[in-house]
Amino acid sequence: MSADKVVVRLEQVARVYRQNSLAVHALRGISLEIRKGDFAVLVGPSGSGKTTLLNVIGGLDTPTAGRIWVAGTETGRMSKSKLAEMRLRKIGFVFQEFNLIPVLSALENVEFVMLLQGIPEAERRVRSNALLKELGLQGLEHRRPSELSGGQQQRVAVARAIAAEPIIVLPDEPTANLDSKAGGALLDLMRRLNEQKGVTFVFSTHDPMVVERARRVVRLKDGEIEADERRPE
Amino acid sequence: MLLGLAWRNVLRNRRRTAITVSSIAIGLAAMTFLWGFIDGMNRQMIVNTTRFFAGDVQVHLKGYHDDPTLDLTIPESGAVLRAVRGDPAVAAASVRMEGKALASRGDKSRGVVVAGVAPQEEAKVTVLFEAVVEGGPLRADETGILLGEKLAEALGIHAGEELVLVGQAYDGSVASGRYPVRGVFRTKIDELDGYLAVMSLDAVREFFAAPGGATAIALRLRDRSEIAPVRARLATSMGERYEVLGWPTLLPMVAVSVRFHEVVTYVVLLMFLVVVAAAVANPVLMAVLERTREFGIMLAVGTSRGRLLRLVLQEAVLLGLAGLAAGNALGLGLTAYFGRAGIDLGAFEAGLRTMPGLSDFIYPVVRADRSLILSAIVLATACIAALYPAVNAARLEPVEAIRGRARARASAGHGAAASTRWPVFVLIAARNILRNRRRTAIMVGGAAFSVLAFVFVFGFFDGFFDGMVENSTRYLTGHVQLERAGFRKDLAPELALDKPAELLTRLRSVPNVAAAAPRVQAQALASSATKSEGIVLIGIDPLPERSVTFIHRTIVQGKALDPGADREIVIGRKLAERLRVRLGEKVVVMAQAADGELGTAAYRVSGIFATESSTFDSAIAYVTLPAAQSLLALGARVSTVNIRLGDRAALERTMEDLRRLAAAPGLVLAPWQELLPQLDEMVRFNRVVSDIILAVFLLVVATAIMNTVFMAVAERTREFGVLMALGTPPGAIRRMVVYETIVLMTLASLLGYGIGIALVEYFGRQGIDLSGFFQGYAAIPGLTGIVYPKVLVATTIPPGVALLIASVLVSLYPAAKAARLDPVAAIRHA
Ligand SMILES: Nc1ncnc2c1ncn2[C@@H]1O[C@H](COP(=O)(O)OP(=O)(O)OP(=O)(O)O)[C@@H](O)[C@H]1O
């Protein structure tokens, strides 16, 4: 694989949280490459560092040691607003819960990132409507998050994450709050986006069904990579 | 267990605790300080004015206070002195002998009150000797005299020089003597500085030929609030022959201005209290509101409603007590500090001369009872504010509470179109305001109420002073007086204006001059068959005068002067009593005419007037202009032209115009501020006081707004985290918070100004009747007791604008905090 296909590269990344005088080593010397088109899951026991790793990759959190490159640019020493800009252009986050901006409708939530990017209104509208339709949310465009079910909210969040065409999408336990049917549907959707549009996904999960359908599985334990296996399709 | 939980809740959310405690503390501290300030001001006014000369209580022969003549001299003061010194409440007593005399130096003379005191005894009762600014105080063994500063100025005399006193002795003979001036005192009280001459008791007794006599015994009490019981005790022990009077009777003007001050400042204090209550209630209300979900979970796991309420109440009490401790420490500390150091009002306005009895420094007073009352009110407010949303939450079904009640249903359908034209952060800000209606209502309501209170308090002040200035200038002076330079000092008749007819025509042509009336004024002696009194004689042109002043409306007996009634005189009620003349009887007036001769004329009393001022009623007499001109040998000349303006606010500009038109050497134009300096000082003094109140007000409201914005931000921490994760730049988040504040404050200002102005307009028409608070007090001219609040753009708009700017500025801090949130922590935020 050539280097230009590497989307994210981590080199000896560590993240230490200080709690009072106690140091919690959430990540210890993680080195990892995410390639374009990856559909990877982070698995590991609770507290093993999955969320921390996703946050560090996405520039939401900064490592205490090591270096990170996103699309060839080092993000470790970026200022807050540079990081925000980076997230806006290149990253799509999906959180376990409380994902959407409560005062905006589903459609507006999907448009939000594009709006920040300065994409013209007409294009925004077309793309968001197409995405919502693709995700089976037609008819719900004008509802507020509080009027959607958990699975619907999560799908809107995925739509928002991919709408602006980031180079990588980072869902953190996206199916944890969904039943197996809704979770399965969401997974199908992401898989389809990955295959048809080539969107890169790295997500954390405890869900065996998700692990089963991943093409790359990174196992974490105590902040270290225990195993990194690729499964040929 | 429950208390432990309350503690932990208080400790857990440090920011919420800090916000709530600081709101309570700042509100309480501000209120404590303001009350102490106002108390200090009122107390000082009493202490200063009474301690200079009046004392707390005086004993005279009955009737002396109303008509102070030597006929009412206590022949043997020893027994009386022993009696009053025997009273346990009396700290010190000083015997005095007082009488009227004419003081002269060279060609200048003035009527004075000569008071004889025993210096050592007097020093235990009053502090007059400490007010000596030139020369030295009095000593018992010498014949020196102390003069008030204004009196010394009028006589052109200094310490070390001599003056001549002439008067009528106790036995009716002429008394006269030559005395060296020992010193000059300055009390800033006109009645003392302008008329009082103090000598040793023996010298005055000798002057009036009344050895052993006394007209008054002045007392200082150990506790001045004991006046009523002391009066009652002494009145019974001394019997019918004597009168025992407290300082409010001795100094009715001071009593009424203190009273007036109390009433006005308590109105303001009351408004302020409500604003403070709102400032305390707001964050507490929001803090509990924010926890609806948490309460839902507690209810869901089986906590009883009663228990939940007790928990909230205990938390509120804990927070409240912390706030009380901090607020009392801050408020009492500040008050005590300034109580020692004083607040220099002179620093706020250059050239401010203070009201009678007030020095430029105000010393706020700390009082335990006030702190207790304030603490109780603030704590109760905090508890009620906390309980209200908790009761609401406890009434919810747990599921509802967990889902949160702030669900926007109504506006959901119309979301789509809006995001196109509006910047998205304005949209989000606007939707947030709509989403959480209750929070919006609390914020807008609180801020609107503050604006309303501003508008009302200032409308009240403005209306009050406007009314007072308007009424006062209607008594005599008008708004502007044209005169020859130096005329006002002595009312010398020869300083008259030539060609008044021409002058009048010119003056009346000036825009904004509503009316102008010519006058003759001079000092004169009015005599009836039995008595003589010094007066100011004023010659008026009846018709034009009516549109400048309302002299004609003060007539209580007989009728006003008509044109051509040149043999008639209108006198004040007090003067009529003193001269013992009635309607239709004759009064002879003597005055020095412009040619130096003595002019004499007899007039028939055709009217008696009464104003609210005893000074006016006892010293002024009106005749027609021609009558006065002929008495004073003025020919067609007049002393002054008095002008009434259409719009007093445009005084400055009109003065310019007038100056250009009436420009002649030796002519001066005096605005009302110069004609009524005491009134001007009172207005300016109160302007400074109201500015101080305004500043404290603004501080409280600004912190309340900041705290509320903080609450609103804290409540949405997770939402900010998500916005950040999506790549929203920090600046945009900051702007969003500020936009929200601007929208809320604009709403609040509109609401506050709307209601405030409506209220002021309503009361401006109805009047606020405070006269009930002034019953039993003599009145200040122009002070009617009914206040008509008035909206003056110049004073009502700036506070609102300042509040708007201040609130946007203070919202920058929570906004910056929101933008600086750590996104990971924000998303994890519970
Ligand atoms: N803000 C923080 N302060 C202190 N310690 C933290 C903080 N955030 C995470 N940790 C610690 O870092 C470690 C990794 O946490 P992380 O959230 O990444 O785990 P995770 O693998 O996502 O767990 P889960 O599967 O339960 O979500 C844990 O031990 C956690 O306690």
Ligand SMILES: [Mg+2]
């Ligand atoms: Mg996690």
